[in-house]
Every structure is written in structure tokens, then in C-alpha cells.
Amino acid sequence: MKILVTGGGGFIGSQLVETLLAEGHTPIILDNFSNGRKENLPEGVICYRRNLLSDKVERIFKKEKPDIVMHLAAQVSVAKSLENPADDAAVNVLGTVKLLGYSVKYGVKKFIFSSSSAVYGTTDEVLTEESATSPISFYGTSKLVSESYIKLFGTSYGLPYTILRYANVYGPKQRSDGEGGVISIFIQQLLNNETPVIYGDGTQTRDFVYVEDVARANLLAIDNANNEIINIGTNSQTSINLLYTLLSSKLDKPGTPDYQGTRDGDIKHSHLSNAKALDILKWEPQYDLIKGLEKTVEYFRDKA
The missing domain is CATH 3.90.25.10 (UDP-galactose 4-epimerase, domain 1)
Incomplete structure (x- = not known):
């Protein structure tokens, strides 16, 4: 399959690109390299250097016609989100909404989103996907709002999705x-x-989860867990x-x-509890x- 990976030059994204290549898929990278690095990427991979909010992103969808979108690009700093919540929302929320619109317009088969355990906020409980969400940072809020848009695009336009809430990768x-x-x-x-x-x-x-396990969760989401929210952690x-x-x-x-x-x-x-990941995504961590x-x-x- 042809898979658009936003943030593909980043820490998690570049590992995902290697995993997709190993499984015979064709990753297409969209990254502005504000956090990612070009040297993280394998030679020969198609890469577009674009800001998520650029209108030129639509040209990538029109030209490449990806089957799947794996959306990892984000403003990820909690500190920066507190300093400039407007920029945080612009990248993380509006950027996601624009990708969702292009996905519907150009016939994407599934939208796989990298969310965060930050959506849950402060609690001493073991977190399941049904736990209350009450983020204490603008970053966590931007992820939670993005999740809502993804679910609404799913119900309104029939765009299948999987939302993966990562622990600390x-x-x-x-x-x-x-x-x-x-x-x-x-x-x-x-x-x-x-x-x-x-x-x-x-x-x-913190619940620390190894990056190769996270990449494999994205891979499994291609064929599993349609229209589901899944925790990706080690249950420890x-x-x-x-x-x-x-x-x-x-x-x-x-x-x-x-x-x-x-x-x-x-x-x-x-x-984070990973019981649902095991049951629906067929995923469990391989690394302690x-x-x-x-x-x-x-x-x-x-x-x-």
C-alpha cells in the first residue's frame, strides 16, 4: 500500500517508515523537519518538505493518492503549548482537520492518528480507553480535540480511523x-x-513504551481496530x-x-492498560x- 506518513522524519515516524518498508509498503513522507531530521530517513524514500498548514499539502494527495494516512506530525512540546497555545492549536488541530478533509476528498481508505496519554490528565488509576479525559496541558487538549474531529469525520463522511494513544515513547x-x-x-x-x-x-x-513497538502498532492498525481508540503502553x-x-x-x-x-x-x-490493544489490535509490547x-x-x- 501507499502510505502517507506525516512527521516521517521524526523519531517515531522514521522508525515507522523503516517498518513499513520492511513489510513491502510504500511510505510517502510529509515533514517540515522542525523536529525531524532528513538523515533519519532511508535513501530513496519519497519525501515532501512542507508545513502541515501549507495549501501545497493538497497537491501531495492529488499526486500520490495514498491509500492510508498515518498522522504523526505535531507540535509535541508541552512547554511550548503553554507558551503559545494558538500555535499549538493551529498545527495540531487545524493541521489534522486539513488532512482529514484531503483524505475524504482523495479517497483515503483509513486515517491512523498518533494521539497521547496526555489526553487523560492527572489520575492515579490504571488508564483504560474508557477513562475520563481531562488534559492539564494545551498539548493534551489539542490531541483530544483532534480525536473528536477524527471521530466526526468517521461518522459524517465514512472515513475509517484508528486513534492510538501513546504512553511515553x-x-x-x-x-x-x-x-x-x-x-x-x-x-x-x-x-x-x-x-x-x-x-x-x-x-x-511513566509508562515507557519502546519505539519499535509503537511502529508495529501503527502497522497493525492498517487492518485492525477500525473506528477504535487504543492505548499503546506496557501496562506498567x-x-x-x-x-x-x-x-x-x-x-x-x-x-x-x-x-x-x-x-x-x-x-x-x-x-496505561493495553488489554484492548491485545484484544482488538492484536498488539502487545515485545520490549520490556x-x-x-x-x-x-x-x-x-x-x-x-
Whole structure:
């Protein structure tokens, strides 16, 4: 199948492109490379450098006529969403709506959307897809609003969809600058003999899911879970303190992190049930945290 991957040059998107190629699909990349990197992509892949809001995006649909749209492109920084909610909404909401309109107009068979556990907000419960949604950041709100548009396009225009709500994704090629995830940031700081910063007391927890597992979830969504919302996580939670201990041990970099104040928009706990993913998407994670960290640390060591 011909599959348009928005954000295909990014951390998750580029892994997805490799997965699609391995399965015999033809990925078409749409990315403005504000977060992604051209060097993440395999040689010879068709790539369009465009902003999501550009009217030129419609030409890609008209020319390529993709069978599937996998929409990963987004403004992903919670901090930036708080600083400039209008820009966050423009990219994440309006960008999604424009893609949905083109998908209907040009006969796309399915729309697969990368959402986030940020839609749930703060809770100590194990989160199922039926859990209440109450985001505490504009980023989470933009994802939740996008989900509503996707569902309405499904009911109004018959556009099949699958919405994947990711836990905290990590792995090789994740950025270790301000837009990176905590794992890549900690690894890079430890390799540079810097002191990692933990915001809060470190008892906050996250459900960490490896990037190859996330790519495989998108692949399975092509033929499964029509018109469903699916959590993509490991059904476990790890504290930031434990994560730091594991990484400092693996890198043989003993020391004490720098504890600073909590940040606005940060969720205290995140733990996603993946029962529905197993039942409907036929997906379960292949990587536990230890195995995933080993591969991630190896990548950053080789790159250093």
C-alpha cells in the first residue's frame, strides 16, 4: 500500500517508515523537519518538505493518492503549548482537520492518528480507553480535540480511523535536546558527565513504551481496530528515580541528580492498560524496559 506518513522524519515516524518498508509498503513522507531530521530517513524514500498548514499539502494527495494516512506530525512540546497555545492549536488541530478533509476528498481508505496519554490528565488509576479525559496541558487538549474531529469525520463522511494513544515513547534516534524524552535526555547528560535534572521529587511515574513497538502498532492498525481508540503502553509504570538509577548503573555514572521544582503541565502518574490493544489490535509490547534501555543506551554510546 501507499502510505502517507506525516512527521516521517521524526523519531517515531522514521522508525515507522523503516517498518513499513520492511513489510513491502510504500511510505510517502510529509515533514517540515522542525523536529525531524532528513538523515533519519532511508535513501530513496519519497519525501515532501512542507508545513502541515501549507495549501501545497493538497497537491501531495492529488499526486500520490495514498491509500492510508498515518498522522504523526505535531507540535509535541508541552512547554511550548503553554507558551503559545494558538500555535499549538493551529498545527495540531487545524493541521489534522486539513488532512482529514484531503483524505475524504482523495479517497483515503483509513486515517491512523498518533494521539497521547496526555489526553487523560492527572489520575492515579490504571488508564483504560474508557477513562475520563481531562488534559492539564494545551498539548493534551489539542490531541483530544483532534480525536473528536477524527471521530466526526468517521461518522459524517465514512472515513475509517484508528486513534492510538501513546504512553511515553523512547528509543534510538530520539532527540536529547529540549524536545526529547526523559530517557534520551538522561542518557546524553550522563554520557557528557553532566548532572541530570529531575523536576519534582522523582516519585512521578511513566509508562515507557519502546519505539519499535509503537511502529508495529501503527502497522497493525492498517487492518485492525477500525473506528477504535487504543492505548499503546506496557501496562506498567516506572518512577523517574528508578529510571535514573537504571541508566546511571548501565552507563557506570554514579551520582545524585539535580532535583528542581515541578513544571506546569507535567502529569504525576501515567499507567496505561493495553488489554484492548491485545484484544482488538492484536498488539502487545515485545520490549520490556530493561531490553529497550539496553538498545537505546547502545545507540547513544555508538553515536557519542
